[in-house]
Amino acid sequence: MTAVLDIDRVSRVFHNGGERIAVLDGASLAVDAGEMVALKGPSGSGKSTLLLIAGALDRPDDGAVTVAGTRIFPDRHAEPALRALRRRAIGFVFQKANLVPFLTAAENVELARFIDAAPRGEAKARARDLLATLGLGERFDSLPSRLSGGEQQRVAVARALANQPALILADEPTAALDGARGRQVLELLKGATKSGVGVLVVTHDDRALDLFDRVVSIADGKIVAGTERYGG
Amino acid sequence: MNLAIRDIGRSAVRFLLTAFGIGLLTSGSLVMQGIYRGIVTDATKLVRTVDADIWVVEAATTGPFAETSRVPRSLVDRVAAVPGVRAARAFALASETVTADGRRQTASLLSLDLTDDGGWLPLMSGRLLRSAGEIVVDASLGVAIGGAVTVGGETLTVVGLMEGMVEPSGDPMVAVAAADFRRVQGYRPPEAVELARASSDVTPGDGAALSAVTASLQPGRSSFAVLDRIRTWPDVAALTRDDQLGLVINGRLERLRKQILLFTGLLSVITAAVVTVTIYAMTVEKQHTIALLKLMGARDRVVLRLILDQTGLLAVSGIALGFWIEATVAPLFPRRIVVDSGAALQVSAIVVVTCLIGSIAGIWRASRIDAREALS
Numbered sequence: 191m192t193a194v195l196d197i198d199r200v201s202r203v204f205h206n207g208g209e210r211i212a213v214l215d216g217a218s219l220a221v222d223a224g225e226m227v228a229l230k231g232p233s234g235s236g237k238s239t240l241l242l243i244a245g246a247l248d249r250p251d252d253g254a255v256t257v258a259g260t261r262i263f264p265d266r267h268a269e270p271a272l273r274a275l276r277r278r279a280i281g282f283v284f285q286k287a288n289l290v291p292f293l294t295a296a297e298n299v300e301l302a303r304f305i306d307a308a309p310r311g312e313a314k315a316r317a318r319d320l321l322a323t324l325g326l327g328e329r330f331d332s333l334p335s336r337l338s339g340g341e342q343q344r345v346a347v348a349r350a351l352a353n354q355p356a357l358i359l360a361d362e363p364t365a366a367l368d369g370a371r372g373r374q375v376l377e378l379l380k381g382a383t384k385s386g387v388g389v390l391v392v393t394h395d396d397r398a399l400d401l402f403d404r405v406v407s408i409a410d411g412k413i414v415a416g417t418e419r420y421g422g
Numbered sequence: 423m424n425l426a427i428r429d430i431g432r433s434a435v436r437f438l439l440t441a442f443g444i445g446l447l448t449s450g451s452l453v454m455q456g457i458y459r460g461i462v463t464d465a466t467k468l469v470r471t472v473d474a475d476i477w478v479v480e481a482a483t484t485g486p487f488a489e490t491s492r493v494p495r496s497l498v499d500r501v502a503a504v505p506g507v508r509a510a511r512a513f514a515l516a517s518e519t520v521t522a523d524g525r526r527q528t529a530s531l532l533s534l535d536l537t538d539d540g541g542w543l544p545l546m547s548g549r550l551l552r553s554a555g556e557i558v559v560d561a562s563l564g565v566a567i568g569g570a571v572t573v574g575g576e577t578l579t580v581v582g583l584m585e586g587m588v589e590p591s592g593d594p595m596v597a598v599a600a601a602d603f604r605r606v607q608g609y610r611p612p613e614a615v616e617l618a619r620a621s622s623d624v625t626p627g628d629g630a631a632l633s634a635v636t637a638s639l640q641p642g643r644s645s646f647a648v649l650d651r652i653r654t655w656p657d658v659a660a661l662t663r664d665d666q667l668g669l670v671i672n673g674r675l676e677r678l679r680k681q682i683l684l685f686t687g688l689l690s691v692i693t694a695a696v697v698t699v700t701i702y703a704m705t706v707e708k709q710h711t712i713a714l715l716k717l718m719g720a721r722d723r724v725v726l727r728l729i730l731d732q733t734g735l736l737a738v739s740g741i742a743l744g745f746w747i748e749a750t751v752a753p754l755f756p757r758r759i760v761v762d763s764g765a766a767l768q769v770s771a772i773v774v775v776t777c778l779i780g781s782i783a784g785i786w787r788a789s790r791i792d793a794r795e796a797l798s
Binding site for chain 1: 423715722
């Protein structure tokens with residue numbers, strides 16, 4: 191299986207005054223194409239920093255990071271190149287849906303194609319297909335304020351999938367949802383893996399771990415477990 | 423998909439209020455420009471209407487508009503005798519108090535010789551002067567044809583109405599026969615005559631002097647030769663039509679022009695400040711959206727366009743509202759306001775440039791937004 195995300199012994203140190211805080215300390219993690227991996231750990235364990243590094247939003251101090259075949263560290267890429275990587279190879283899902291409030295559901299999904307300069311007609315068709323697939327066929331023209339939390343999160347998943355990314359990074363995507371709706375969102379992400387997308391989900395939610403292929407645990411900046419296979 | 427228009431649609435009322443504010447400032451600039459151009463038009467109207475090639479005025483003066491000039495009536499014949507001169511015409515202008523329909527107001531009294539029927543005047547209705555005792559007035563005086571106007575003890579009948587013949591001060595011009603002009607100029611109330619006689623220090627004028635003599639040249643004749651000839655006369659000065667226009671605009675109106683320029687500059691600074699604050703506030707409000715766009719990998723130009731499109735729409739809306747407000751309020755002003763294409767282009771360019779300057783703050787703010795803020 192090809193790894194769409196390969197994080198190899200990365201370290202990240204922050205300095206707070208004179209204090210040196212090692213948030214990541216030689217952490218390694220790989221996500222294969224078509225695999226959905228959960229990243230669990232207590233607060234302050236380094237989950238979010240690992241996610242930022244995987245999303246080309248932060249640089250580690252040491253180690254190597256490869257996303258969708260592009261080695262982004264220690265190779266140095268300019269910000270425009272990293273943005274292009276995010277635009278074309280990575281989809282993001284957040285704890286809150288993070289939809290653009292002045293765009294409709296369909297336009298929020300189109301946005302991912304729009305910023306990649308895709309033709310309007312194609313972007314629109316893709317957005318409508320995705321929303322229909324995710325059960326939001328009647329909500330194309332609804333503004334986010336008119337959607338429930340679960341519907342908003344499904345729109346966010348559709349947006350993450352719009353550019354057919356190699357990797358989806360999700361940060362606590364079920365935190366703001368009840369159990370059933372949270373599971374529904376994870377099932378959507380799981381469904382995406384069938385087309386070869388690798389999914390890394392930071393989660394505290396133990397109720398749907400059966401949907402993940404692997405659960406990786408992190409503590410004190412180190413990966414402490416990650417070989418258990420639950421479902422898939 | 424135009425993100426700027428979508429965003430504006432969400433807060434249309436606020437956008438329109440801001441555009442209205444810019445429109446008010448724009449209309450202020452337009453009105454100021456219009457007043458200035460109106461004053462220039464009025465100040466140069468007579469020079470342009472007379473359309474003389476050469477103005478012969480009192481020596482060492484720049485009269486008769488920029489300063490007082492008095493020349494003898496005999497100068498008309500002297501100028502007419504210069505080779506190359508087709509015709510010489512007496513020009514006399516004086517400020518007088520006129521009474522019409524019981525209202526007293528100041529007007530500029532223009533003298534027309536018997537040989538000059540005043541055919542060059544911009545007559546709107548009625549007819550030109552045929553004899554003494556008649557007067558042609560600017561329509562702004564508010565007297566109808568057949569009405570009576572009293573000036574300098576003379577009561578004259580209105581026979582014609584002119585259009586746009588007003589002084590920069592807004593005072594209307596009136597034209598009378600030279601004989602009436604002399605009588606008006608020579609008129610003193612009986613009490614004043616008595617006082618003058620008693621004190622022996624004032625001699626009532628006879629009104630015979632002219633302000634200037636104008637000359638038109640024979641076709642194909644160079645003005646230089648005529649000017650050179652007249653300039654050899656020690657008692658007069660000779661000015662071309664362009665000299666006269668330059669004296670009016672650069673001499674008489676220079677301070678006014680500077681004032682208008684400063685006021686327009688001030689309005690532009692206020693516009694820039696309003697736009698800067700507005701665009702900055704709009705950018706801060708969209709901080710999360712901009713962070714999200716960056717996180718999703720949007721190029722800088724997507725964010726830049728979001729801000730510049732909104733700035734552009736604000737500028738265009740402000741300009742459109744500004745022109746509408748100006749067109750609505752301009753007729754209420756008691757003087758001529760000339761907003762020609764030059765003024766319109768100038769003010770529009772100032773608004774666009776100030777809006778672009780104002781957007782720099784928004785662009786700067788947007789450039790400092792970190793994509794990671796979308797995760798917070």
